[in-house]
Amino acid sequence: MANLKEIRGRIQSVSSTQQITKAMKMVAAAKLRRAQDNIMRMRPYAQRLNGILSNLSQGADADVTGGYGEQRDVRRVLVIAITSDRGLAGAFNSNIIKTVNQLMQERYAAQAANGGVSIMAIGRKAHDYFGRRGELVGNYTHVFQQLSFDTVRAAAEEAMAGFRAGQFDEVVMVYNEFKNVATQIVRTEQLLPILPPAEPATTTAANANMDYIFEPSKEEIVQTLIPTSLKIQLYKAVLESNASEHGARMTAMDKATENAGELLKALKLTYNRGRQAAITNEILEIVGGAEALAASR
Known part of the structure; x- marks a missing residue:
């Protein structure tokens, strides 16, 4: 799985592309x-x-x-x-x-x-x-x-x-x-x-x-x-x-904008899951460290 920094970069890239396709749709209209x-x-x-x-x-x-x-x-x-x-x-x-x-x-x-x-x-x-x-x-x-x-x-x-x-x-x-x-x-x-x-x-x-x-x-x-x-x-x-x-x-730019929106949803979901997993790991590490410190006393 890509790390959180890579996912943030992809989210920014897709967002920029979505803005471009939306603007091109308005110009074409x-x-x-x-x-x-x-x-x-x-x-x-x-x-x-x-x-x-x-x-x-x-x-x-x-x-x-x-x-x-x-x-x-x-x-x-x-x-x-x-x-x-x-x-x-x-x-x-x-x-x-x-x-x-x-x-x-x-x-x-x-x-x-x-x-x-x-x-x-x-x-x-x-x-x-x-x-x-x-x-x-x-x-x-x-x-x-x-x-x-x-x-x-x-x-x-x-x-x-x-x-x-x-x-x-x-x-x-x-x-x-x-x-x-x-x-x-x-x-x-x-x-x-x-x-x-x-x-x-x-x-x-x-x-x-x-x-x-x-x-x-x-x-x-x-x-x-x-x-x-x-x-x-x-x-x-x-x-x-x-x-x-x-x-x-x-029509093509409208479809591209919709596809970018769906991709953004998937990327944000993946990012949030990765972030939650990282936070959970940090909490587990803190709890584990605290328990080890208490046991050593």
């Missing part, structure tokens, strides 16, 4: 409120934009998509892995890395064997991991330092330009979708080529009765909306990941 507000405002906008684009794209010619809807044999793939810059968020980052590795081993096994899978890492954790293992496209470790649409747009434009130039035949995103503080869902979504709209019959019939006036033209509007929609999709995924990160860190 404050950041989560802002991040949650941002994604809640973005979701309706992104959904509405996709709905307008789907309505306008129905019945349009194939070349109206500006090349973003071109279906090819998938030989080269770009995977956009969205993680955080920091750890201490439970399995938040490892789930993304695990999912990307599964994609490379299962869905894109043939492409990976031929070196046809590239990674665009948004977030330092993904950049550090995949930078040691494969080819990285661009450097976007700075995105979360000052998160805005402009910082994400550069990544979207690089992916879009690579697809149009034939460098990639398919572009997919892997990110954590924010559900609530305790739950984050790993999503794998295809960004390019854009998928044809699949609307319910009721929605299509309702839209058929609507009389649109296009200015300047339907084709030009669609060609303008598609790049904007693609950038919004990636920006929304980054906002989802940002909110998920703070939720995961808040």
Whole structure:
């Protein structure tokens, strides 16, 4: 059994750690409120934009998509892995890395064997991991330092330009979708080529009765909306990941604080028992000494 001095040192160490985890939980909670507000405002906008684009794209010619809807044999793939810059968020980052590795081993096994899978890492954790293992496209470790649409747009434009130039035949995103503080869902979504709209019959019939006036033209509007929609999709995924990160860190730090409290209870109990045993031994020694002294008389 450790002596009392060692136990006191462990109690002080665990107490300091508990204060740190409690402070990190409070910081994550404050950041989560802002991040949650941002994604809640973005979701309706992104959904509405996709709905307008789907309505306008129905019945349009194939070349109206500006090349973003071109279906090819998938030989080269770009995977956009969205993680955080920091750890201490439970399995938040490892789930993304695990999912990307599964994609490379299962869905894109043939492409990976031929070196046809590239990674665009948004977030330092993904950049550090995949930078040691494969080819990285661009450097976007700075995105979360000052998160805005402009910082994400550069990544979207690089992916879009690579697809149009034939460098990639398919572009997919892997990110954590924010559900609530305790739950984050790993999503794998295809960004390019854009998928044809699949609307319910009721929605299509309702839209058929609507009389649109296009200015300047339907084709030009669609060609303008598609790049904007693609950038919004990636920006929304980054906002989802940002909110998920703070939720995961808040949950992890809350659990760490609870575990530290339980450990403190166990250490204090051990310390008190050791202290009582030491006091009992001292009393026994005094009593034994007194009895020996009395016997010697």
